[in-house]
Amino acid sequence: MKNLFLSILLLFCVASLSAQNWEPLFNGKNLKGWQKLNGKAEYKVVGDAIVGIPKMGSSNTFLATTKNYGDFILEFDFKVDNELNSGVQFRSESKKEYQNGRVHGYQFEIDPSSRAWSGGIYDEARRNWIYPLTQNPSAKTAFKNNEWNRARIEAFGNSIRIWINGVPCANIWDNMTPTGFIALQVHSINNASFENKCVSWKNIRICTENVASYLTPETNEAPEINLIVNTLSSREAKDGWALLWDGKTSNGWKGAKLSTFPAKGWIMENGILKVMKSGGAESANGGDIVTTRKYKNFILKVDFKITEGANSGVKYFVNPDLNKGDGSAIGCEFQILDDEKHPDAKLGVKGNRKLGSLYDLIPAPENKPFNKGEFNTATIIVKGNHVEHWLNGVKLIEYTRNNEMWNALVAYSKYKNWPDFGNLAEGNILLQDHGNEVWFSNIKIKELK
Template sequence: MIRIRSIFTVILVQFLLLSCAKQEESADDGWRELFNGQDLSGWKAVAGTAEFSVENGEIVGTAVEGSPNTFLITEETFGDFILELELKVEHVSSNSGIMARGQFDPNAREGNGLVYGYQIEADPTERAWSAGVYDEARRGWLYPLDLNPSAKSAFKLGEYNKYRIEVIGDEIKTWLNGQEVAYVVDDMDSKGFVGLQVHSIRNPEDAGRKTYFRNVRIKTENLDPKPFDSDIFVVNNRKNELTDYEITQGWRLLFNGQNAEGWVGAYKESFPDFGWSVSDGVLTIAASDGGESTNAGDIVTEEKFSAFDLGFEFKLTEGANSGVKYFVTLSENNSGSAIGLEYQILDDEKHPDAKMGRDGNRTLASLYDLIKADKQSRFVKPIGEWNKGRIVVHPDNRVEHFLNGVKVVEYVRGSQEYRDLVAISKYKVWENFGEATEGHILLQDHGDEVSFKNIKIKTLN
């Protein structure tokens, strides 16, 4: 009997020691629960009339007819943090999201209040942009999942999805069910609340649809950021500065923000001594007479490229025309702009070129005179604001154009379909147009003021 009691005592002591160790480990790992599983202490609903309740240890948000987007937000605000939670929607109409460093203006919308700022998306529709980054009620999409299409399958409708969101300094990184999704570098908000969204509904029959949240926890000290292992495109809003991650992935700047190093005039041995200027990290071609390469002229990279990923930002003035050309060989010795495939840069509303060509194939972000950009106006920034362009030439000759993160053109260089388009274009006079194995990248002088910054490139193998 004594021996049994002794054994029991040893087991009990070991159990207590193990429990204490686990509690100490839990207390020391820095995580804390934002939702206590019982009630909504520390949270408040704002900006709409959707209902939030606690059921079975879960936060349940219920959509109501006639309400704008409603947010359950923390009363506490946070700067740098790592946030983890689980989210479930049961119907494709139940768009949702998670505010990170969210902002609230109680006086907006006639005193009904407005939530704005970084939102990590929950998108159950066919578009599938879940864990992309949206700037709610402000700038719109910062990281659509066209930039990371492999992550579109991560979200599971009708199941709990685990989100991990790192907001550290000016970097926002997201994971969904373990999948690396989005990487944004932006410094507009340095502090704000965490918020859970119930989206407005379009159809009355969707009233009553529910969105579920659970296991909401945050870490604000001794942060241990998780590195991305995959090759993820970074939306980097620093000016002419790459992140360490981009550098390790092979990115480099084509414009250093200080001078024209690496660029020369097309068909020239040096950079133009007038027209083009560098000021405050921005490369600008001055307005002249609106003619094509009749003033300072185009500029081209000294290097040639074959397969590559090229990112750039551009800003148009009213009525302006320009372009980014690639596979420019400078072998034609033609007058006017040098010959090459062109990502069109244009004020579609006020420049006449938008109505020329064939079926809109000279509009903004189009493959000029060949393929019209399939774009929506809500993804185009107004004249005078910066737009983000991207051209990807894959090693298999598949080419993509992006505008503000959304893919708008795709084609294959040298394919029969491509050659058929060339045959009915202005380029039909040039043999094997656009099919060179390598070429320069060109910024066009079309006689209008246009500015560029954040020009970066990565060669692809």
């Protein structure tokens, strides 16, 4: 019995020593340790909660911790009235030299609308949406309207993961801001009746000691998005992703009508692959570039940035031998275009030459998540004859090839004279030179069985 008692006591002592050390960020009485930034919304303590109340005419308002945090586990309860939008900033900053002190950085989204993106990650005043819940639609039901919800944020090194009510919601790999403050957001409003609504937080606590010991084991429930340019995270490598461009050299690429990489028209600098401006003609300067090998079933991701008035594209199922004359190599195309400034947007049928469309065949929706002047992510998914185009995590179109409907669609397009267009079992992947400057980066592929 004595030995048993000593064993139990030892286990108790070990458990006590290894117990997670939580620090409360809100004392339940006042706003000591917090400061208001940017807008004019009101924050006050009601009972055991911090309550944020919007104000007409105010910009986004933030109640920020006076301390910064790097690696941590943050937990809090939150409740929001319908029709409001809110969030919790973390690893965020407010610097005079950045938009005159505007708060910017990672935001845990609180979204009671029908869109239901609570638990996604928005990059406030910087890159906009970096993890919309289109990336993880099963998590849209985690948030409960008109109820208290429990949030958990784990930020450790480059890994940031989010849960609501125990459900994995978001998962990114990023290194843009390794440390910063935590802040409660009251969003701006455009309706005076919303001044009667509020958002509340309570039980806010943080763990900053021995964080690695308390991280949640990795699962595949929330797909990871890697935002560090031209790299693979350990999880991506494990999942079978490969860099299609290494960020430095022309390895794996050549001219579509050449045996080597073009000697002009393309440059590589600072992790960006640029096709240079040359007058707007198709493949008339450096020419298109293609992968040196072919691909069959895959998920392809390409980050691109459009200069004003530019035209380009990402093609797949390309046969470089099909067109040896003037113009671009032939293949299915994810159109890259400045819809506002390039005349091609007004050609074709029902907008099927606009950004994200299957060029000259299937139009992308007019309302699409395009970030003007910033990098955007094009994703092309090919599973046999089923193909999808995505832009910044939102699916734009899907179609099936190698059938009568597809062949009829091709017959009424500019590709009607190219034999068996779009029906190849495999093909090269192409980046288009259309005589306008367009930037590419973070090009990666996952081959599917």
